[in-house]
Amino acid sequence: MARLTIYKNNHDDSTVISNLFIDEYMKDANDAQIKVYLYLLRMMDAHQATSVSDIADKFNHTEKDVLRALGYWEKRQLLDLDYDNSQNLVGIHIRELSSKDGTGDECNAPAASSFVPVPAGEVSSSQNTLPAVKAVMPFTVPAPDKDAASNPYEKPCYSADQLQEFKKRQDTAQLLFITESYIGKPLTAPEMKTILYFMDVLHFSDDLIDYLIQYCVDKGKKDFKYIEKVAVNWAEQGITTPKQAQKASARYDKNIYAIMNGLGKNCSPTAKELEFITRWTKDYNFPMDIIIEACERTVLATDRHRFEYAESILSSWKKQNVHHKTDILQIDSMHQQRRKTSAAAPKQAANRFNQFTQNQYDFDILEQELLSN
DSSP states (O other): OOOOOOOOSSOOOOOOOOHHIIIIIGGGSOHHHHHHHHHHHHHHHTTOOOOHHHHHHHHTOOHHHHHHHHHHHHHTTSEEEEEOTTOOEEEEEEEOOOOSTTTTOGGGSOOOOOOOOOOTTOOOGGGGGSOOEEEEEEEEEOOOOHHHHTOTTOOOOOOHHHHHHHHTSTTHHHHHHHHHHHHTSOOOHHHHHHHHHHHHTSOOOHHHHHHHHHHHHHTTOOOHHHHHHHHHHHHHTTOOSHHHHHHHHHHHOHHHHHHHHHTTOOSOOOHHHHHHHHIIIIISOOOHHHHHHHHHHHHHHOSSOHHHHHHHHHHHHHHTTOOSHHHHHHHHHHHHHHHHHHHHSOOOOOOTTTSSOOOOOOHHHHHHHHHHO
């Protein structure tokens, strides 16, 4: 009987991820770094080429984010980057994973091997000393930005001893307690390392960290990856105080912009104006359509003290339990009805006999009192 040839029509539609990556490397990486590494594995298994710009477009990141992610994994010896003499990235070597000295801390791993730049198409002699290489991907992009290679805000890898020393500081306990109160749960070790990063690298004060956590939680964001992105953004803007952060965040808050625009203002709100806006959105808990309605009525009514005038409208609506614009229509209708009733009532002519409070007498009672006397 002839031998049978066994084959299939489809290719493998899966990417194998090492458990070692999940157990030891993934926990300390941010979302951009994880996405880039997994995507490289996927493209390698599919034998497809890619580029920094393609990866950036794929995950809606900047090219700097992608280059930082590549640099991160190179430092942790998960991959190596090849450059030519013009400092163009021409290859990525994805390494076989190995345990980090049995300690579970990548900080103890030796530095990644460096490459001597060579012309495109040639292989660096230093590659002969590299560990087993899983694959080589064709990769040609412009030279990485120097700022990306030396990122001043890159998050260090803190050891357990460093974290323990941080927790022993006199002011740390209060800061961690406040953070846990905002987040609503005990902090994990990576989250405490992020707080340490804010102080150690970004040089944030306790007050600024307090405001940062509160700001993110108020926006409904309790994930530390998001909080870290906001912190780095503030650091890049040179923000060092809560007041500066408040002013900067107000410029990018769509609701604040809409309210300021609704009141005919095209500048950043003052601290007093922010108090009004916070009261309307947080304390009164009005939706934006009701606040904008009050702003439009304010602009039609006055050119001065518009925040105070809008406050009088919104506080009145709050007392009348306004929740929707239909409630406002009912209040307007009742107000118009009262005005009509008042206008239809007969008016007494003013004279010296009726320009005082008129008393109401019960003449039957008065007559009985007189007869009894």
